[in-house]
Amino acid sequence: MKSTKSKKLTGKKIVTISVAYLIAWFFLYPYIHMFLTSVRTHEELYAYPTTHLPQVWQWRNYLDLWDNAPIANYLKSSLIISISATILVLLVSLPAAYFLARYRFRFRGVFLLLVLATQMFSPTALIIGIFREVDFFNLLDSYLALIILNAGFNLAFSIWLLAGFFSSIPAEIEEAALIDGCSRVQALRKITIPVALPGVVTAIIFTFVAAWNEFTIALTIVSSVDKKPLPVGLTQFIGQYDIAWEYLFASTIIAIIPVVVLFIAIEKYLVGGLTAGSVK
Amino acid sequence: MSSKLLVKSASTKRKSSVATHDVSVASALPWIGPALLLIILVVIWPVVELVRISFTDITIAGSLLDFHGFANYRELLANPDLYPVARRTLLWVFGIVFFTVILSLPLAQLINQNFPGRKYVRWALIFPWAASVVMTSMIWTWILDAYSGEFNLTLTQLGLIDEPVDWVNNPGSSFYVLMAVAVFVSIPFTTYVLLAGLQSIPNDIVEAASVDGASHWQTYRQIKFPLLRNALLIATIINLINVFNSFPIIWIMTRGGPGYETDTTTTFAYKLAFIESNMGQSTALGVFNFIVILLIVSLYLKLTKATRTEL
Numbered sequence: 001m002k003s004t005k006s007k008k009l010t011g012k013k014i015v016t017i018s019v020a021y022l023i024a025w026f027f028l029y030p031y032i033h034m035f036l037t038s039v040r041t042h043e044e045l046y047a048y049p050t051t052h053l054p055q056v057w058q059w060r061n062y063l064d065l066w067d068n069a070p071i072a073n074y075l076k077s078s079l080i081i082s083i084s085a086t087i088l089v090l091l092v093s094l095p096a097a098y099f100l101a102r103y104r105f106r107f108r109g110v111f112l113l114l115v116l117a118t119q120m121f122s123p124t125a126l127i128i129g130i131f132r133e134v135d136f137f138n139l140l141d142s143y144l145a146l147i148i149l150n151a152g153f154n155l156a157f158s159i160w161l162l163a164g165f166f167s168s169i170p171a172e173i174e175e176a177a178l179i180d181g182c183s184r185v186q187a188l189r190k191i192t193i194p195v196a197l198p199g200v201v202t203a204i205i206f207t208f209v210a211a212w213n214e215f216t217i218a219l220t221i222v223s224s225v226d227k228k229p230l231p232v233g234l235t236q237f238i239g240q241y242d243i244a245w246e247y248l249f250a251s252t253i254i255a256i257i258p259v260v261v262l263f264i265a266i267e268k269y270l271v272g273g274l275t276a277g278s279v280k
Numbered sequence: 281m282s283s284k285l286l287v288k289s290a291s292t293k294r295k296s297s298v299a300t301h302d303v304s305v306a307s308a309l310p311w312i313g314p315a316l317l318l319i320i321l322v323v324i325w326p327v328v329e330l331v332r333i334s335f336t337d338i339t340i341a342g343s344l345l346d347f348h349g350f351a352n353y354r355e356l357l358a359n360p361d362l363y364p365v366a367r368r369t370l371l372w373v374f375g376i377v378f379f380t381v382i383l384s385l386p387l388a389q390l391i392n393q394n395f396p397g398r399k400y401v402r403w404a405l406i407f408p409w410a411a412s413v414v415m416t417s418m419i420w421t422w423i424l425d426a427y428s429g430e431f432n433l434t435l436t437q438l439g440l441i442d443e444p445v446d447w448v449n450n451p452g453s454s455f456y457v458l459m460a461v462a463v464f465v466s467i468p469f470t471t472y473v474l475l476a477g478l479q480s481i482p483n484d485i486v487e488a489a490s491v492d493g494a495s496h497w498q499t500y501r502q503i504k505f506p507l508l509r510n511a512l513l514i515a516t517i518i519n520l521i522n523v524f525n526s527f528p529i530i531w532i533m534t535r536g537g538p539g540y541e542t543d544t545t546t547t548f549a550y551k552l553a554f555i556e557s558n559m560g561q562s563t564a565l566g567v568f569n570f571i572v573i574l575l576i577v578s579l580y581l582k583l584t585k586a587t588r589t590e591l
Contacts, residue, residue: 017395023387024404027468030419031407033430037422049436050428092314099311103303111312113581114319120577121323122525124546125569128553128562129326132333152322155315213412215528220554231414235532238418245422252415256407263410264403271476274469275514 031256038062038250045245058246062254065247071254073226074233078255080143081218081229082211085150089158089207090200092151097162098188102171119156123149124216134221141223150211157210158203161273165199166192202269205262212259230255327570334563352560356568359561361540361548368455369524369544376459376526377519380466381512387467388474389500409468417532420461424448448533455542461529466522470515477511478504510584517580521573545569 037045038061040054065071100108123130130149131140139145169192177187193200218232225233230251237248263270309316337348356362391402408416424431426446435441447453481504489499527546530536536543536551543551549569552562 013395016390016393017397020390020395020401021397023390024401027408027464028404030416030423031411033423034415034419037419045428048427050430050433052430052433088318092318095311096315099308103308105303105308106305108308111316114316114323116577116581117323118319120521120580121327121570121573122522123322124525124527124550125566125573126323126326126330127550128333128559128566129328129330130322131553132329133321133325148318149322152318155318159315209410213414215412215414215531216550219531231412231528234418235414238532245428248418249422252412252418256411256415259412260407260410263406267402267406271472275473275476275518 031253034249034256035253037245038253040246042244042246061246061250065250068244068247069237069251070225070233071230071247071251074228074230074251075254077143077227077233078212078229081146081150082208084143084147085154085211086204086207088147088151089155090203093155093158093162093203094193094200097159098166098192100159101163101166115156115159118153122216123153123214127216127220130217131220140221141227142221143227145221146214146218146229149217150214151207154207154210157206157273161203161206161269162196162199164272165196169195198269202266202273205266206270206273209259209262212255330563330566330570333559334567336560338559348560352564356561356564362565365540365543365545365548368542369546371455372459372462372526372544373520373524376462376466376523377516379459379463380470380519380523381516383463384467384470384474384515385512387471388478391471392475392478405468405471407468408465409472413465413528414532416465417461417529420457420464421448421533424457449538451538451541454534458529458533458542461533462523462526465529466519470519473515473518474508474511477508480511481507513583514580517576517583520576521580524569524572524576545572 036054039057039059040061041056041058044051044055100112134140134145134149137145174187174191177191178184182190212229213231214229215231218229219235222228222232228236234248234251234255237243237245334352335348335350337346337351387405391398391405423429424447426432426444429447431447432441432444435445445453447457485503485507486499489503494502524544525546526544527550530542530544530547531550534542536547540548540551545565546569549562549565552558552565
């Protein structure tokens, strides 16, 4: 990337860099502030006037928060829901994406349209229908309902992305393997999936993060404390008279940092999966 | 995505395709069946249920389903709270999408340039995208808090305000604060889509223009911008849908309150159903919301030829 041209610092370049760093700071600022709040003492948080930086850095908040709210429960629920939804998405989208990339069949356009619908219709718009359906299956307040719904609404991303990867692999490579005596499934497992691995990893991370952050469905169908995932569980803090912002933000830091790292890892494929219903 | 295959009508398909790749629906089912089942469960069923209930007389707990005609729709239209909420929703959707796109265009241009640390600037932009919107709304609520927030602290130190302002709950600023947070969380995705569009513009076209003596602004206006059109279109439409459906920001920061002062049709429909137990009006509004999204999606399909183009 580094050319001699980019090493020379002209006045214009300095302006570009300054503006870029300023913008970067602006987008990071709330999360930096979140962190600084998470290490303050409770008294300091309600002191007036407040200060920009913590007067006492109370790192202990990160240990104490586990005793002050059912954070471990929320984390457990979030992990169960997100991991299961991710596995379900993979099980369902891998064969569908592969078939879409390799074969043509009747009603294929209709199927693609339905896949697009899962991406375009957010659960929020359909929430009453969803609530009634979950009630009909007697699955209110269950992990299973959350897993299925999270998987369903995030299916499109994986199908678009994986089908894109699969269709970039020449069918001849698989056919050669078939001639050499591999079964169709073996060919898929030994040749196609390894080549499409970056796509699979991206699909895994994207689904996991989306389910991790999901709010509306969980808010609506989960009622017991031990089943609430983090985003819903943490809203419990808000209604309280004396909000424990330090524990709240310590928890959100714990929830946010891993998913940001995961998203950075798949940065270059993100746009492809989110817009592939359309881009050519 | 690169592929020469096109989804064609059934008749032309049979003629043109290679025999081994053209298969019956029956043999497709084992591969796409599970996905189809999942889609039916999470989208089709709720849509049908939503529409069905909107024509019945029902309470949230009730299983009594008497056909009720358009009564729920009439009641909704007679509800005086609906109209300010609907007007506010227009401001919400168009205001947020406008500012998101206007700010993302130069930002994409900026992070497409080569400068030291560019990678980290792009990473910083990932934060609001990857982080839960619920949590981002919580931290903005705290930053903007009247007494304990850093925003007022800074304004006071700069001498811009004399006493604390409750930005989030003040009727004059409340809705604009919510909109600003929505712009904040929408910019990263939009910028990345536009960045992908910029990166797909061949470098030699841009260079040829500058050899021919075009200024930077001319190059942008006359060459890059037209080529960005597609990315811009996609980013705009996806944003329209996301912003219309947006729920957590309002729910966390104001609950749509006081009263319905900061509600959009999305949060209003939720409130009607789950706070006020008015399932009838809520489902009627839900159907209306669904139709709005359907219209935007059709526009998307028409303009981008989404499903006609093979992945």
